[in-house]
Amino acid sequence: MKKSGRTRAETIAAEWGLRLAGVVAALILSALVLLVLGVSPFRVAWIILSAAFGSPSGISGVLSLWMPLLLCAAGLLFTFSAGMWNIGIEGQIAIGAVVATGTILLLRDVLPPAAVLPLAALGGMLGGALWALLVGLLRLYGNVNEIFGGLGLNFLADGLILYLVKGPWGQPGRSATSGMEPFPPALWLPALPSWSIGPWQVPALNVSPIELLLGLMAIVAVALALRGTHFGLRLKAIGKNLRSAFLLGVSTTRHLLVSFALCGALAGLAGWMLVVGPNTRHQLLPQISSGIGFLAILVVLLVSLNAWWALPVTFFFAAIAKGSSLRPTMELGLDSAVGGVIQGLLVLFILLAQGLQNRFLQREGG
Amino acid sequence: MDVLDFLLDFLRAILAASPPILFAVLGETITERAGVTNLSLNGSIMLSAMVGFAATVATGSLVVGFLAAMLVGAIVALTVAFASLTLYLPQVATGFVLTLLCRDLAYVLGNPYADKPAILVPHTPIPVLVDIPVIGPILFDQDPIVYLSLLAIVLVWVYMFKTRPGLVLQGLGERPAASFARGANVNLLRSIYTAIGGALVGFGGASFSLLVSAGWSRVKGIDGIGWIALAIVIFGNWQPIRAAFGVYLFVALQQLAGKVQSVVPLGSTDFLPRLPFALMILTLLLVTVGNAEWVARLLADLPPGPRRVLTRTIQWLQTSPPAALGTLLKKE
C-alpha cells in the first residue's frame, strides 16, 4: 500500500533516521555530563569498552550480567504485551533468589548438587511466579495499580532478604552484619573451561554454559510464543484493546494473571542465577537484583515488543553496565552509575524520537 | 515524665524529618490534580537534592541551593509533561525512564561532592511561641524549612479549595473537556501546574540534603522516598491535609524503626527501615479495595448493623483519583 506522499522505504528511512538522531543526542548529552566532570568522553568510552571486552574476566562479567537481564526482558515481554507495568520485577528476582537459596540450604545435605541446583531453579521460578501473581491479584481484585503493588512487594522482598541474611540464615557465631556464608564451589554452576578450535585458544570464561543456554532459550521461547501461540496473540489483543479482546471471547482476567506468573517465573530464574552462577558472590545478598529488573524494563521500552531486538540490546546494556562498574571507571573519579546515565539517556531520547515520529510523521492509512 | 518527654521528642523528630517527603507529596498532589502523573519523583528528588547541595557548596548560599533544586525539579517534571502533552507518549513510560536516569545522574554528577562538609539550614526556634507548653517545643523549636512546610500545607489547601484558580485546577484533572468549555487552556495550565509541582518536589529534595540528612553521598537513605511520596498522594486522596497526615504517619514509622534499631544494635533488625516503605504501599490496598465488586457483594451479605458501620468506614477510607488523571484532551 502506497502511503500518500511517501513510499514505504521513505517511511522506514525516516523512522531509523529519527532513532539515530535520538542515539546521537543521547551520546552527546552523555559526553556533556562527562565534560562537566572534567573527564574526557573518549577516555570513558575506551575504558568501558576495554573493561567489558578487553579481558576474559571482563567478557565473563558481561555474559554473566547479560543472561539474567535477558531472562527478565523475556518475562517482561509477556506483561508488556498485555499492557501491564510490572515494576515489581525486582522483587520477583529477589524472591526467586530467596527460594532458591532456601532450597539449597534445605537439600544440600540430602541430595547431590546435580539434583539440588535444578530443584533450586524450580523453586526460584515458583517463588518468583507466586510473588508476581500477588501483584496481579492486587491489581485485579484490590484495585491497586500494579506499579504500586509491585513497588510495595519490592520493598517487602528486600526487607525479607535483610531479615534472612542477618538473621536465621546468617553465619552463626560471627557478627550479624556480615551476612551469609557463601556457597562452596560444589554448589556453583560450572564455568566454561578454556577450549581450542584448531589453532585458536578460547580462554576460560567465568560464566556457565547453562546460564547461556537458559537465557537464550528463554528469549527464543518468548519470541516464538508471542508470535506463534494463541496465548501470545491473546495477550497482544488485551494490551491493545481490553474491551474488544473481551468481547471477542478472551478470558482477560486469566490471561493477565498468567502473564504475571510467567514473568515472575523467569525473573525468579534470574534470581537463581544470581546466587549459583560462577561469577557471583555465591550467596543471597540484600539488593541482589541490583537494578537488573528495572534495566530490563528500559530494554523492553526500547524494543517495544520486538522480541528479537531484546538480544542485542540487552547485551549492549550489559556491556555498558559492566564496563562502567569496574575499577578503571572508579579510578577516573566516576561513580559507577555513569553506565546508567548512558543507558537512561539512550532510552529517553529514542522514546522521544519515536514520539516525534508518531505524532508528526503520521503514516497515511488506507 | 519520661514517657511524656519521649513522646514530645518523638513528635518533634517527626516534624523535623518530614519536609522532604511533605514538599514532594504536596507538589505531586498539585501535578496530579491537574491531570498529570509524574512518576519520575524518586529520581528527581535525588537529583534536586544533589544539585541543591552542590549549588550551596559552590556559592555558599542556601537560597541559591534551594532555587537550583527547584529549577531541576521543574525541568524534570516539564519533560514528562512535554512528552505526554506534545508527543503523546505515555506518562508512565517517560516518568519511569526519568526516575532511573535522574537517580544515576545524581550519583554521577554528585560524586565530586560526596562527603563534602555539609552546610545546614540553621536551627531557629521561634521565641515566645516555643514556650507554649506541649505544642511549643514540637511546632516552634524547628528549622525554617519545617515552618515553611507547615505553611505550605495551609497554602496549598487554601489555594486549591478557597480560590478561583484553585477551582479551575480541580476541574483540570477531573474533566478537561468541561474545563475547556469554560475557557481554560488545558494544556498550558497542565504544563504550568506540572512545573509548579516539580519545583515543590525539588524543594523537598533540597531540604533533604541541606536539612534532614546533611550533605550528599550515595547511601543516605533518600532512594525510595519518591516512590513513597507517590503512594502517599494516593493515600491522601489528592488532598493536602489528608496527604500530610500520611506523610507524618510514614515518617513516624521510619523514626520508630530507627529507634528500635538503635536500641537493638544487632544486624538482625536491619530489615526494619524497609518495613515502613512496604507497609505504606500496602495500605494502598485499604484505600482502593472498597470499590471492588466482590467487596460490595460481601457487604451485602452482612446483617444491617455491622454492614452500615463497615460500609461507612470503607467509603471514608476510599480514594478516588481525579477522573481524567493521565488522559489527554485531544482536539476534535
Add this chain to the structure above:
Amino acid sequence: MKVELLDIHKHFGPVRANDGISLCVEPGTIHALLGENGAGKSTLMKVLSGFFSADRGTILLDGRPVSMDSPSQAIACGVGMLHQDPLDFPALSVLDNYLLGSPGRFFPDRGRGRRALLSLAAQFDFHLHPEARVAALSIGERQQLEILRLLWLGVQVLILDEPTTAISAQQKEKLFAALRQLAAQGRTVIFVSHKLAEVEELCQRVTVLSHGRVAGEAAIPCATEHLVRMMFGQEIAQSKRPPTPLGEVVLELDRLTVSDWRLEVKDLSLQVRAGEVIGLAGLEGSGQRLVLQACAGLRRPQAGRISLGGRDFTGRPYSRFLDAGVAYMPAGRLEEGLIPGMTLTEHVALASRSRAFLVDWKAAGQTTAERIRQYNIVGTPASPVESLSGGNQQRTLLGLLPPYLQVLLMEHPTRGLDIESTEYIWQQLQQRTQQGTAILFASADLDELLDRSDRLLVFFAGRVKELDARTTSVQQLGEWIGGKGFDG
C-alpha cells in the same frame, strides 16, 4: 437575540455533517431542531456554540457577524449550550460547579454565589442544594444547574441538546416552564430533539434536518405526518421478506429489567424463535443497547430472567453465552469490536477461540482470505484493521462470527455501508436465519427495519412497544420512534 446561520458547512473527512445549512431564529421564541441521529443537529449546534469552527458560512447575532472560536468566546457573545451529558464536574459541589469559570475575585465570594444560585433557582422552581456533590444529582438536576450557570453568565441564546432523554416527567415539566419563561423574557431558545410530541408541545417553529441539509421548516401547530415525512423521507417500503417457518423458542426474556445510570427498561417479556428476525427501533439511547447487552450476557439484569434454549442463563458470565452460540456485534467498530494494531488474520485467529496451543497461521490466513472473498472486504489478510474503511471494518466484524449461531445480536449492522454491501450482508444474514439463527438487531434505518424484520420492538425512553413489521408503515414507525403512541 436574533440568531442567523448562513450556509454553514462542516465536514469531517469525507463525511459532510453540515452541507450548507441556513437557519434563522427570532428572539423570544423556542425553535425546534428536529432530525434523526446523524442528521447534523449536534454538529450545527456545536458550531453555533463555539466547539467547532465551520468550514464555510457565517453566523450573525442581532445582525452582527461573529466569530466564536471557543466555547467561552461563544458564552461571551451570549450563546450557551446545554449538552446531553452536561459538561460539569461530578466530583465537585453544586456551588463549585456554578462558580467555576465565572469571572470574579481571587477568593470567590461563596456567600454571594450561593445567594445568586438560590434566587435564580427559585425563579424557575428548581431545587438545588449548593453543597451537594454533582455526581449524586440526577441528570435533570445537573441540567438545571447548567442552565442556571449559563444564565448567570449572561447567555441570551440557550441551546439544549436532547435535554429530555433521561429526565423524569416532573423535571421535564419544570424544564419546559423554565424555557417558556426564558422566551417570554426575550431570550432565544433552540431545542434540539427527535421527540415529536415534545416539539409540538413546546416550540413555535421547527427546522427539520436530514443528511446534513435542511429538509424543511414549519410553524407549530403542524401536522405530525408532515414532520415525519421531512425527517425520514418519502418512501413507503414494501416488506420483501418471504415468511420463513419459525422453529423453537431459542431466546426468552421473562420480565427483564435492565438499567444503567440514565435509563431503565422495565419488565420486558419476549420470546424469540429460531430463524426469526427482530428489529429494535428507536433513537440511540432509548434502551435497545441495554437489552442487546443483557441478551449477550454482558450486562446483568436488575430483575427478570434470560433463557437460552430453555436453560436459565441469567447472571451467567459472557463466556457461557458465547459457548451457547450467542454472538454480539457492537456498534463501536474500533472501540469495542476490533483491535487497532492487529491484522485481519490475527483477528480471525483470535475470534476462533481455538483451544490449540500454537496458531496455525497458514490455516488462519486461508480462512481470512475466504472471509475476505465471502464478504467482499477490500483488504488483505495482512492489512491492519484500522486501515480499512468503516464499511469494510463492519464486514470484517461479520466475517469474524462463528459459522453457526443460535442467537445473533447486532447493534447497527449496516451503519455506514453502501447499498450493495448492505444487500450482500443481509443475504448472508438471511442464510443464517435459514439455518435457524435468531437475529436481534438495532437500526436507525426505518426501511431496513421494516424490510428485514418479522417483528419490531420500538424503544422510547426505556419503554418498549412490539409491532408487526409486515403491517406497519414507515409513517407509523416514525411516529412511534418519535414517541407518539407511548402514553404520556
